[in-house]
Amino acid sequence: MISLDNCSKYFHKGSVNEVFALNSISIDIDEGDFISIIGSNGAGKSTLLNSIAGVFMLDSGTINVGNRDVTTWPEYKRAKFISRVFQDPLLGTCPSATIEQNMALAKKRGQWRGFSRGVKAKDRPMFQEKLKMLGLGLENRLQDRVGLLSGGQRQALTMLMATMVRPEVLLLDEHIAALDPKTANQILRLTEEIVGEQELTTLMITHNMKHAIEFGNRLIMLHQGRIISDVAGEEKKSLTVNDLLQKFYDSSEEELVTDAMLLA
């Protein structure tokens, strides 16, 4: 479904601030995989998702999504089959547009936008039905501006919008990190429901190791731009938070050892 081959990405290349964000990453992702991605700050999690989405071009390596070589495709072109939910709840929706306008925008994801009416009366029942799923009462507020909604409500709406046209790949970049625990939990359940129902190939970044273990059929741990752990199936089911912490400390220790060697 998705295959990354030897993907590398530098930021500020050639300057003193040079960051090696992705270090020759190769990975194959199967159709229907739900992968949770963990790693410390600066490990390259967001960079990995952004390079699949096409926010920037890689310095080397190739990306294939569904048998298309998308390595040089711009973001808007990949959006036809890749959907995203950002960490910042404000990023996924248009504040000055109404709920129904936002949903109508999402309904045309990746399609030609012409001169027919933006919000079509025949779509409203479908919008309301989808909003009812959230249980937030938004189905009665189609004409309200999205700027009036809370962060949690906006993120829930973003989840609906991202999956309104079924994407081949769903990218979730810490999409619950900016929410309070209760709302975060609701959005996570909603995610599980939608992903299960549409059988989406999903990559989810999280800082919560429990979530990383609970959700998905595969878990990837990143460190300094490399994949240091990749577990799936039965092995993943039996993982504990302690196992993950151990793996994480092992990799950090290795770093300490190399630092120590350098200083010696």
Next chain:
Amino acid sequence: MTVYAALGAVEQGLVYGIMVIGVYLTFRILDFPDLTVDGSLPLGASISAVAITNGINPYYSLMFALLGGFVAGMITAILNTKFKILHLLASILTMIALYSINIRIMGGPNIALLGSATVFDAVIAWGIPGQYAGILIFAVFALAVTGFIVWFLKTELGMAILATGDNPRMITSLGVNTHMVIILGVGLSNGLVALSGALIAQNQGAADVGMGIGTIIAGLASVIIGETIFGDNNIARAFVAALLGSIVYRLAIALALGLEFGGFSFSPSDLNLITAVLVVIALIAPNIKKKVVAR
């Protein structure tokens, strides 16, 4: 202010209102401060004047003016999106280039249209007096343009333009090429500004290379006045407010020019200063109000 001056101000407000709608589209909808308009207004005037003096139907000449303005706006937007030049600078570059281009088009700094056919001929032929013909024609054009823009922004494509100004990252992730949208939007805006310039030239009986100076400031002043007085809580209201703001602005200018303090009175050359002061007041007033209310 005499009735005659007031009528003149309303007439000016309507025809410049078409320009103001263009400015609203870039400044408020696309969040793209566009100074190209100082060049595309005389561009429209030049194209229309040259077309008419070459025997082309004055209505067709408006089409050419609109197209010319559209291309000028596209150039600014391409410089900004494809070549990463800051939008303000990109638009100043196009504006400066248009100064030379306009003189080339006209073969000199101005062209007189006295005695030539204009869009007003038909209306005057119906027996409507000259001073009302302008208001009538301009009202029809201004309302048609406002109606068109409001309709357009409710289409799928129009909503993509709104979203591009509002949240470019979101609309990119929904598969819209924001560069193309900005090129289209800034092009459309300058097309309208050029149409406004063409109508002004036909009304004045001349196109002049200097007639565009201060267009952007007049446009911003009208936009801000319109928003402040008439509100902007939906698209239709916002554009009608911009058009009405243009009329109020021209009336205010006419009023200011009529003032006398002892031996001092404003002259038309003080217009830019008055406008600049007006815009500054309009821009800082909300902040001052906030501070005063907070106390």
